[in-house]
Amino acid sequence: MRPKVDLRQAINAVSDVVQNRPRPLREFDQIHMKTGDMVLQSEVVANWSDGKRLAFIGDGDAISVCVAYMRSREVLNFGPTKIMVFDFDERTVQAVKRFADKERIEHLDATLYNCLDAFPTTTKYDCFYTNPPWGAYNKGESVNLFVERGIEAIGYDGEGLIVIADDDELPWPKEVLASVQGFSREKGFFVSQMQRKLHAYHLDDAPDLKSCNLYVSSLPDNSDRAKPSSAAPAARLKDFYGRSKEPRVHYVRERKRLDYGKAHDDEYTLELLEEQP
Numbered sequence: 001m002r003p004k005v006d007l008r009q010a011i012n013a014v015s016d017v018v019q020n021r022p023r024p025l026r027e028f029d030q031i032h033m034k035t036g037d038m039v040l041q042s043e044v045v046a047n048w049s050d051g052k053r054l055a056f057i058g059d060g061d062a063i064s065v066c067v068a069y070m071r072s073r074e075v076l077n078f079g080p081t082k083i084m085v086f087d088f089d090e091r092t093v094q095a096v097k098r099f100a101d102k103e104r105i106e107h108l109d110a111t112l113y114n115c116l117d118a119f120p121t122t123t124k125y126d127c128f129y130t131n132p133p134w135g136a137y138n139k140g141e142s143v144n145l146f147v148e149r150g151i152e153a154i155g156y157d158g159e160g161l162i163v164i165a166d167d168d169e170l171p172w173p174k175e176v177l178a179s180v181q182g183f184s185r186e187k188g189f190f191v192s193q194m195q196r197k198l199h200a201y202h203l204d205d206a207p208d209l210k211s212c213n214l215y216v217s218s219l220p221d222n223s224d225r226a227k228p229s230s231a232a233p234a235a236r237l238k239d240f241y242g243r244s245k246e247p248r249v250h251y252v253r254e255r256k257r258l259d260y261g262k263a264h265d266d267e268y269t270l271e272l273l274e275e276q277p
């Protein structure tokens with residue numbers, strides 16, 4: 001039985017992380033999870049990955065940072081032993097690294113990586129987490145590529161947590177859910193749990209669209225299925241980030257080091273008080 005989490009401390013920890021998070025680029029389907037859901041999700045992820053090495057395949061939401069920070073601040077007394085974030089956005093990678101450095105979180109790190117490239121299988125992780133582009137216009141193929149990278153990160157052996165759209169009123173999330181479950185099965189994974197309609201997002205054109213936690217686990221001896229990782233063929237990239245939005249960017253580069261929690265000089269001008277006679 002886990003001890004009760006101090007909600008105030010948990011919310012304040014996530015607030016620190018949100019202050020440090022780069023703003024989302026809608027062009028690449030970066031849409032951030034709402035803060036209340038991040039608090040609950042972080043506890044769920046820490047519990048699920050307790051004592052394990054966890055790879056994040058993309059993480060603009062910064063759940064990785066919340067999980068690591070809550071552990072180091074002793075808001076949670078459980079969580080993964082190592083967290084590595086793989087993301088093609090250098091702003092995200094540097095924000096994770098700077099936060100880990102500032103807060104002296106030794107088990108948190110990030111590296112620049114584009115899912116279109118073969119996965120660098122130098123370390124074997126025990127579990128993976130991904131909240132990928134949701135594949136609304138390609139029947140989940142974008143999700144499947146992120147899931148494949150997660151499966152490669154764990155050497156086809158372990159657990160995955162996939163965060164994707166879940167809505168009973170729309171047809172496409174059901175198609176995507178079926179496609180991702182079928183793809184996972186082809187790779188030797190079965191659906192071990194599903195927590196439905198959990199998270200809300202800062203998504204102005206679909207504010208009610210929710211996502212679920214879809215858990216997959218490997219079948220026995222599944223590492224025998226492992227194949228060398230290879231670059232994604234163009235045929236898999238159609239409508240990757242939405243209708244007619246194929247990938248055209250290798251990396252998003254950080255222009256200058258920003259303090260995301262503070263207003264930037266170019267956001268405002270100062271109209272000075274009249275000098276008193």
Ligand SMILES: C[S@@+](CC[C@H](N)C(=O)[O-])C[C@H]1O[C@@H](n2cnc3c(N)ncnc32)[C@H](O)[C@@H]1O
Pocket residue numbers: 024028029030031032033057058059060061062086087088089092113114115116131132133247
């Ligand atoms: C696509 S967004 C999905 C929405 C999610 N709520 C978020 O904002 O993090 C997830 C993450 O994937 C990253 N990403 C997008 N395309 C990628 C690619 N080709 N390779 C690696 N990471 C990518 C984004 O930078 C972002 O951090």
